Amino acid sequence: MKRIVLSLVMISCSISIVFAQTVIINRDPRIENLVKALSVDNLRFNVNQLVSFGTRHTLSDTISNQRGIGAARRWIFSEMSKYSIESGGRLKVEYDSFMLEPDGKRVPKTVELKNVVATLPGVDPKDNRVFVVSGHFDSRASDVNNSTITAPGANDDASGTATVMELARVMSKERFSATVIFACVAGEEQGLYGSTHLAKIASDKKWNVQGMITNDIVGNSYGNETDLKDNQKLRVFSEGVPVVETAALATQRQSVGGENDSPARQFARYIKEIGERYVENLEVKLIYRRDRYLRGGDHIPFSNAGFTAVRITEMNENFDRQHQDIRAENGRAYGDLPEFVDYNYLQKVTAVNLATLANLAMAPQEPKNVGILTKQLTNATTLTWEAPEGIKPKGYYMLVRETTSPFWEKKIFVAGSLTQFTLPVSKDNYFFAVQSVDEAGHESLPIFPKPIK
Numbered sequence: 001m002k003r004i005v006l007s008l009v010m011i012s013c014s015i016s017i018v019f020a021q022t023v024i025i026n027r028d029p030r031i032e033n034l035v036k037a038l039s040v041d042n043l044r045f046n047v048n049q050l051v052s053f054g055t056r057h058t059l060s061d062t063i064s065n066q067r068g069i070g071a072a073r074r075w076i077f078s079e080m081s082k083y084s085i086e087s088g089g090r091l092k093v094e095y096d097s098f099m100l101e102p103d104g105k106r107v108p109k110t111v112e113l114k115n116v117v118a119t120l121p122g123v124d125p126k127d128n129r130v131f132v133v134s135g136h137f138d139s140r141a142s143d144v145n146n147s148t149i150t151a152p153g154a155n156d157d158a159s160g161t162a163t164v165m166e167l168a169r170v171m172s173k174e175r176f177s178a179t180v181i182f183a184c185v186a187g188e189e190q191g192l193y194g195s196t197h198l199a200k201i202a203s204d205k206k207w208n209v210q211g212m213i214t215n216d217i218v219g220n221s222y223g224n225e226t227d228l229k230d231n232q233k234l235r236v237f238s239e240g241v242p243v244v245e246t247a248a249l250a251t252q253r254q255s256v257g258g259e260n261d262s263p264a265r266q267f268a269r270y271i272k273e274i275g276e277r278y279v280e281n282l283e284v285k286l287i288y289r290r291d292r293y294l295r296g297g298d299h300i301p302f303s304n305a306g307f308t309a310v311r312i313t314e315m316n317e318n319f320d321r322q323h324q325d326i327r328a329e330n331g332r333a334y335g336d337l338p339e340f341v342d343y344n345y346l347q348k349v350t351a352v353n354l355a356t357l358a359n360l361a362m363a364p365q366e367p368k369n370v371g372i373l374t375k376q377l378t379n380a381t382t383l384t385w386e387a388p389e390g391i392k393p394k395g396y397y398m399l400v401r402e403t404t405s406p407f408w409e410k411k412i413f414v415a416g417s418l419t420q421f422t423l424p425v426s427k428d429n430y431f432f433a434v435q436s437v438d439e440a441g442h443e444s445l446p447i448f449p450k451p452i453k
């Protein structure tokens, strides 16, 4: 285990005190090597190849091998199949095909949709966790129903598709305890149809999906209007109150103040921590909302199905280069073209995905039945839990933060033989969570405790 010690100066604005603190960063060399294997040239090649099909509109030509969504999905399938061979056949590549009936809006006629889904099965039979990472390969121009006009969709969302393909190529050479699914989905622009179908399969087959990330619009580093050029930030959108929250869970949330501690928020914080652990010159910004105004994405069907799902999107968006016919108007150029994708930035976004998924899929499973004792009024905090199935953790981290803080501030290590821990601080004044950790430092997702009376 390599140790990198960074001295950070933290500034507390509210009380105007400046203090220095040493942060110890432990990186797993296996994950570092996977991050290094991500190729800017492959990402550029994948985006340009997808753009070369002219349009990838969901209702475009499926017969031609040069133009249309049929050629695009066959190319994705054949590339993924090459990665499968390189993985010794461990990566399983399949079409998830289904018929979409007319909806009178964005689907004027019956059409067959095909997602390309590559699965890297976990190696531990006692670990049934599944992590899904997606990008959508369909594209659109100004008129959402125009299926013949050129719609390059370089950033929206060849960038996310290229990310998923590069993750599949690199990650399928490693072995993980949990299963990782690399999904290139269709029908996003017509109504999130591809991911809706995949989320339904996950539900019907009772996959234990612990985290889903959609990468949509992840390759541009320039904001129109603001004129900001910044390749050092990306956004993770996460919902607060889960859509599927029951009345009983709502009552519990109201009593403990858990609005910012939904599984999606824990997952977003995890992406920030692990992404920044492995990727230099990149800040992960947590956006505490499900998605941007007027927009949706492929994480939403997964959230609606009760899974933990978030969206990754670039920091600054150029709306002249999304959902636009290629044209010039009053001296202004429009169109989602590949020369406006920042491939070095796209590599950093891909690295954040990789570090997160690898750390999670290598980690022990999360502790079970995590609780906080609330039997009586005390000025201490006792957390309890049970060991997970599968690989036994080396120990657990107690996570602590101020109730007003968006991020975990302290991690306290507790040896793996213990299943209870008491901190001499009032449970009324902080938020807590518990996560499992193994010998190499891979952490599970943090679990927010339930009150135990």
Ligand SMILES: [Zn+2]
Pocket: 136, 156, 157, 188, 216, 217
């Ligand atoms: Zn999109």
